[in-house]
Amino acid sequence: MQDHLSSTFAALADPTRRAILARLAVGETSVTELAQPFEMSMPAVSKHLKVLESAGLIARGREAQWRPCRLDAGPLKDAAGWLEGYRRFWSAHIDALERHLDRMEDRTAARTSTRERRTARSQTVPTQRKPTSRRRSSRRVRRKGESK
Secondary structure, three states, X not given: OOOHHHHHHHHHOOHHHHHHHHHHHHOOEEHHHHHOOOOOOHHHHHHHHHHHHHOXXXXXXXXXXEOEEEEOOHHHHHHHHHHHHHHHHHHHHHHHHHHHHHHHHHHHHHHHXXXXXXXXXXXXXXXXXXXXXXXXXXXXXXXXXXXX
């Protein structure tokens, strides 16, 4: 037999079932209304509803000929509680990564300001260039048929 968390996550694995749950989060509705947005047969929608019901995520009622479905958030709360421990783990690691990136950014800013000071100093000192003269190439142009 499958444990509750496994059946909850298995039911949530399908996008159609997640869409059904999202619709039921708005309020109770009939199976026919739940099936409208999907391009599938009523038996296919019923199969999805059975999976959700067996996971404890929905409850189906019966009022004369109307069979309303409603969300039962208990298993979702259990899944969220299980995930909470992992959220704390990742939160701590993300915080550590953020601190590391801040330190790297501070070091980069310090290097950049040092570089800018050096550049500013070199620009304030006037430099004199020697006049350039045109030099003739020491190579002699060979004519056709002439060898080395």
